[in-house]
Amino acid sequence: MNVLVLGAGIIGTTSAYFLAKQGYKVTVVDRQDSVAMETSHANAGQLSYAFSSPWASPSLPLSLLKWNLNGTSPLVVNPKLSLNTIKFMYRTYKNCNSNSYEINKSRMLRIANYSQKNLIDLESELDINYEQRKQGSLQLFWSPKELEKAKQDMVILKKFNIQYEVLDADGCVDAEPGLQYIKNKIYGGLRFINDFTGNCYLFSSELYKKCLEMGVKFEFNTHIESISIANNKVSAVKTDRGELTADSYSVSLGSYSPRVLSDIGIDIPVYPVKGYSITLPVLSDLDAPQSTIMDDKNKIGITRLGDFIRVAGIAHLTDYNSNLREKALHSLKEGLDNLFPHAAKETDDVKFWTGFRPSTPDSTPIIGATPYSNLYLNTGHGTLGWTMSLGSGKLLANIVAGNETEISLEGIAMSRYKYSNKTNLNYG
Numbered sequence: 337m338n339v340l341v342l343g344a345g346i347i348g349t350t351s352a353y354f355l356a357k358q359g360y361k362v363t364v365v366d367r368q369d370s371v372a373m374e375t376s377h378a379n380a381g382q383l384s385y386a387f388s389s390p391w392a393s394p395s396l397p398l399s400l401l402k403w404n405l406n407g408t409s410p411l412v413v414n415p416k417l418s419l420n421t422i423k424f425m426y427r428t429y430k431n432c433n434s435n436s437y438e439i440n441k442s443r444m445l446r447i448a449n450y451s452q453k454n455l456i457d458l459e460s461e462l463d464i465n466y467e468q469r470k471q472g473s474l475q476l477f478w479s480p481k482e483l484e485k486a487k488q489d490m491v492i493l494k495k496f497n498i499q500y501e502v503l504d505a506d507g508c509v510d511a512e513p514g515l516q517y518i519k520n521k522i523y524g525g526l527r528f529i530n531d532f533t534g535n536c537y538l539f540s541s542e543l544y545k546k547c548l549e550m551g552v553k554f555e556f557n558t559h560i561e562s563i564s565i566a567n568n569k570v571s572a573v574k575t576d577r578g579e580l581t582a583d584s585y586s587v588s589l590g591s592y593s594p595r596v597l598s599d600i601g602i603d604i605p606v607y608p609v610k611g612y613s614i615t616l617p618v619l620s621d622l623d624a625p626q627s628t629i630m631d632d633k634n635k636i637g638i639t640r641l642g643d644f645i646r647v648a649g650i651a652h653l654t655d656y657n658s659n660l661r662e663k664a665l666h667s668l669k670e671g672l673d674n675l676f677p678h679a680a681k682e683t684d685d686v687k688f689w690t691g692f693r694p695s696t697p698d699s700t701p702i703i704g705a706t707p708y709s710n711l712y713l714n715t716g717h718g719t720l721g722w723t724m725s726l727g728s729g730k731l732l733a734n735i736v737a738g739n740e741t742e743i744s745l746e747g748i749a750m751s752r753y754k755y756s757n758k759t760n761l762n763y764g
């Protein structure tokens with residue numbers, strides 16, 4: 337059996353790996369010249385299993401208002417609102433209530449937990465180096481109110497048996513000594529003891545080599561133009577280098593998935609939420625972050641990757657405009673200086689990057705069957721695709737194989753969106 341995987345980001349690469357492990361002949365097709373060259377390239381590097389949280393929360397609307405009033409919003413919206421942007425904002429807003437938050441967070445945690453287990457298993461089988469650190473992650477609180485807000489999360493974490501520690505400012509500095517200079521400003525933190533950190537691009541490149549050893553073929557520099565349908569099945573994928581055919585097809589084109597799918601009547605609500613990162617060299621090991629720190633109030637994540645620090649954040653709603661916004665660089669740099677004032681070398685050699693988070697309004701990815709019997713989806717991983725990649729890849733492979741999956745698929749497939757199927761076909 338042949339499977340064609342569309343897209344060689346972290347999600348396509350993990351899908352290919354697990355499909356090949358199941359014994360499938362796998363080909364991966366991508367327009368770039370290597371794996372993980374788009375959104376999976378320079379993300380924040382957090383393997384935030386325990387921190388997996390939906391963007392849409394009950395407090396988001398009020399936070400947006402406050403950010404806009406004090407001019408420090410980590411959300412930037414292009415004033416020329418497209419219909420796509422309006423739809424995404426409206427659907428996200430509909431998820432900003434306690435009930436949806438709990439449902440969405442539980443679904444995300446289910447996939448994230450499973451991903452962590454698969455990463456641990458994979459590391460026991462393969463010698464794989466991706467600047468990994470296993471020192472937990474830390475969510476900072478600036479006020480008692482923020483700790484209070486996190487209590488809803490703690491209830492859900494307990495349900496999933498996820499270990500965490502509530503820390504005071506001293507505890508935060510013990511975990512991350514580089515925070516000592518701002519200790520007086522910190523109220524406390526939530527430490528997720530078992531979270532990891534690692535370079536997503538390096539990991540993808542390492543896994544790519546393993547895939548090659550397993551016989552997976554990669555067709556790079558190949559632009560996918562459309563999907564052809566015959567007899568309610570995918571018959572081919574048209575590219576600028578000719579047609580590719582297989583028995584089954586899996587779409588992991590990140591933020592570009594809806595573009596290819598809408599032509600065949602699949603309308604998934606994946607929106608490109610643009611984000612930015614900067615990568616700078618460490619000045620002093622002790623003053624630098626040791627692992628991952630989330631400043632949820634300002635919506636930035638700071639991660640240690642080898643001798644470098646990665647700072648990422650900002651949600652920019654501007655459809656597929658990939659320009660680098662100079663203001664974003666300054667706000668990320670400021671975010672780092674506010675937390676770790678002596679961490680990074682003063683240098684002009686800052687790597688400034690942007691990527692589109694393939695975001696769904698409920699922050700849960702879309703994995704599984706479509707109305708076409710040989711077409712599957714593994715996309716829409718939003719802010720946490722690196723974190724959820726190994727669980728998603730293995731789930732996808734098991735779904736394609738028709739195996740019983742190791743975790744429940746409840747609420748994960750596209751069928752949860754009633755409006756997404758415009759084909760008049762039933763699901764496979």
Ligand SMILES: Cc1cc2nc3c(=O)[nH]c(=O)nc-3n(C[C@H](O)[C@H](O)[C@H](O)COP(=O)(O)OP(=O)(O)OC[C@H]3O[C@@H](n4cnc5c(N)ncnc54)[C@H](O)[C@@H]3O)c2cc1C
Nearest residue numbers: 343345347367376379380381382560590611720721722723
């Ligand atoms: C600033 C930022 C910080 C982030 N931080 C984290 C983090 O710390 N932890 C975490 O877990 N997640 C993080 N994420 C999210 C994570 O990076 C994404 O969820 C993940 O990379 C998505 O992977 P993907 O494979 O679905 O998409 P991509 O990596 O974008 O892969 C899609 C692939 O499809 C290809 N493609 C698209 N269209 C076509 C076409 N027409 N023809 C051929 N090829 C095509 C592209 O070339 C690309 O290689 C962050 C994202 C951003 C932007």
